[in-house]
Structure formats: structure tokens, C-alpha cells
Amino acid sequence: MAVQSSRKVTTMKLAAPISAAILTLIIGFSSANADDLQKIKDAGEMSCALSGAFPPFSFVDEQNNVVGFDVDICNAVAQELGVKAKVVTTAWDGILAGLVTGRYDTIIGSMGVSEERQKAVDFTNTYYHSGLAIFVSEGSQAKSVADLEGKTIGVTLGELGEEWAQKRGGWTLRTYKGLPELLLELQSGRIDAIVTDDVPVLVAVKDKKANVRMVEAPDLPKWDVAVAIRKDNPELREAINKAIASIRESGKYLEIANKWVGSDIF
The missing domain is CATH 3.40.190.10 (Periplasmic binding protein-like II)
Incomplete structure (x- = not known):
């Protein structure tokens, strides 16, 4: 698993309303970058953004590694897709902008699904509740x-x-x-x-x-917590949904949840 730090990210309050102009720009950008699943498979790598400051879901351990529930879910989902995982840490208030402008493939960073966020990105099925x-x-x-x-x-x-x-x-x-x-x-x-x-x-x-x-x-x-992806990527959404279902069925999800939280949070 590779770990990358993404620092130069446009500031955006994720909970704040999105203006019509910004929304139009986001939708246009997302449409132009459809078929992300094939790009991920071609690259052999799926990047997952998270804050790195939200234990036990993502944080930096004593060995300076980014670890946590979301990191393990990123790895498990990537494995199901047949690719490697790359974790990207970035400030929370810019994480959505980083996704829509193509700095990473997904946000697996404990992002709650909201109507406002759904104007900018698409979400997979829930992977935990909070x-x-x-x-x-x-x-x-x-x-x-x-x-x-x-x-x-x-x-x-x-x-x-x-x-x-x-x-x-x-x-x-x-x-x-x-x-x-x-x-x-x-x-x-x-x-x-x-x-x-x-x-x-x-x-x-x-x-x-x-x-x-x-x-x-x-x-x-x-709220439900789900994986955020760019708009107009039904193939990627379906692939991640299948991956989440698979790790639930295999017991891998419960293993990860027990490791970091102490109970099933699905």
C-alpha cells in the first residue's frame, strides 16, 4: 500500500451549500472523467482519500504510518477489485474538491451521505452507520x-x-x-x-x-457512511458495492470492525 500526502487542495466546506456555478463546473468535470473503473484497472491502483486525523478510522501511528478502519476498508475494496490501494491524506475541508478535480479516485474517509454532497459526487452503498x-x-x-x-x-x-x-x-x-x-x-x-x-x-x-x-x-x-466517487461512474459504483458485499460475506469486514471499533458498525 502506498501512502501519499495531498496538500494543495482547494478549500471547500463539505457541509456548506454549493453554488449553481460551482455545481455546474463539478458536473461537467465529472462527466468528462467517466469510466473511472477502467482507469483504475488499467493503472492497477485505486487511490482513497481520508483525513488521517479521525481515529480509529484514520490516523498516523507511532511508526508514522496511516492506519485505521477506513485504511483497511480501502485495502479490502481494492483487493476485491484486483488492484493495489493508495491512501491519500488531505485536509477534510478540501477533500471533496480534491475528488471532483481528479486528485484521487475515491473518498473512503468516513464521509456521511447528505443531499448537499450528492449534488457534487455519487455515493456507493453504506459501509458503516454513525x-x-x-x-x-x-x-x-x-x-x-x-x-x-x-x-x-x-x-x-x-x-x-x-x-x-x-x-x-x-x-x-x-x-x-x-x-x-x-x-x-x-x-x-x-x-x-x-x-x-x-x-x-x-x-x-x-x-x-x-x-x-x-x-x-x-x-x-x-447518517449512512459511504464511499464517494465522481459523478457518472455506475460501473465503479457497482464494483465497489459488490466489493463491500463480498467482504461482509467473507467475514473480512467484521474482522476489520472488531480490530478498530470493537463491534460491528455496519
Whole structure:
């Protein structure tokens, strides 16, 4: 598996609305680059973009390797397609732009499916399910969302948690690059709570790497997580769907999920 760093990426908030002009450009570019499956097979390699800052799905280990659930899924899907995997790490707020402009073949980076994102890219079938949650430090008195009115909340720039927190309002928002920063700020007391995906934090709690707890928030959104590809690539979409089904049936998926999360998240 090759690992490449992609740094020069156009900044784009994934959760933000896409203007008509940008949408037209994206659709035109995607159409011009159809038949990505054949290109991948000809190259013998499928590149998968992810942030590298979202444990346990993608992060840099002590040996400076990018590892995690999404990395293993990328490898497993590529193997099913008969090609090698290449992991590309890039900033989350530019990851969608990088896909539509051809810097990589797919995003296998824990991207939730949303109507806004579907205007720019296509998605495969779901490969895991997740949702937002609100976490506070163990010593916090907050037990529900109502207890956090007027408090300072941390979110990751460009993620759906930021979009939800902005729409709800009632607190001061601070944006960060990823989960490690969020947990550090929360446990140091510089922010009162964080809004982020549930699974990575629950894993951190299980592994005793975070002294935090979830507060009651029944109205938080849940979503499907899928592989993002460029528009007008039905052959690639079908091939990846078959690959996901195959690794589910073989038990490879559950092996990966147990390794990184401790349970089946399909």
C-alpha cells in the first residue's frame, strides 16, 4: 500500500451549500472523467482519500504510518477489485474538491451521505452507520443539550457536526482540525463540550484514552457512511458495492470492525 500526502487542495466546506456555478463546473468535470473503473484497472491502483486525523478510522501511528478502519476498508475494496490501494491524506475541508478535480479516485474517509454532497459526487452503498453525539468531560454538570446553553462548543471544521451546531445555535462555536484537538481542548477545560461523530469518541473511552461522557441529545442526526466517487461512474459504483458485499460475506469486514471499533458498525 502506498501512502501519499495531498496538500494543495482547494478549500471547500463539505457541509456548506454549493453554488449553481460551482455545481455546474463539478458536473461537467465529472462527466468528462467517466469510466473511472477502467482507469483504475488499467493503472492497477485505486487511490482513497481520508483525513488521517479521525481515529480509529484514520490516523498516523507511532511508526508514522496511516492506519485505521477506513485504511483497511480501502485495502479490502481494492483487493476485491484486483488492484493495489493508495491512501491519500488531505485536509477534510478540501477533500471533496480534491475528488471532483481528479486528485484521487475515491473518498473512503468516513464521509456521511447528505443531499448537499450528492449534488457534487455519487455515493456507493453504506459501509458503516454513525451519528452525531455531544460529549462533555466526566466532571461536567451537564446532562442534556439544554444544560449547554451559552457554553463554548468545539467542532471539526467542515464536518456535519459543525453544520448542525451552527443551525441549532445558542452557544459559542470553536472549530478545530480533528478529533485529537477536540478531545485535548475538552479535557483541558478550554471548551465545555464537543459535537462530533459518536464511534471514534466511544472507542477512545473504551481504550481509556478519553475521560469524557455522552450527554442526552435524542434529536441529533444519524447518517449512512459511504464511499464517494465522481459523478457518472455506475460501473465503479457497482464494483465497489459488490466489493463491500463480498467482504461482509467473507467475514473480512467484521474482522476489520472488531480490530478498530470493537463491534460491528455496519
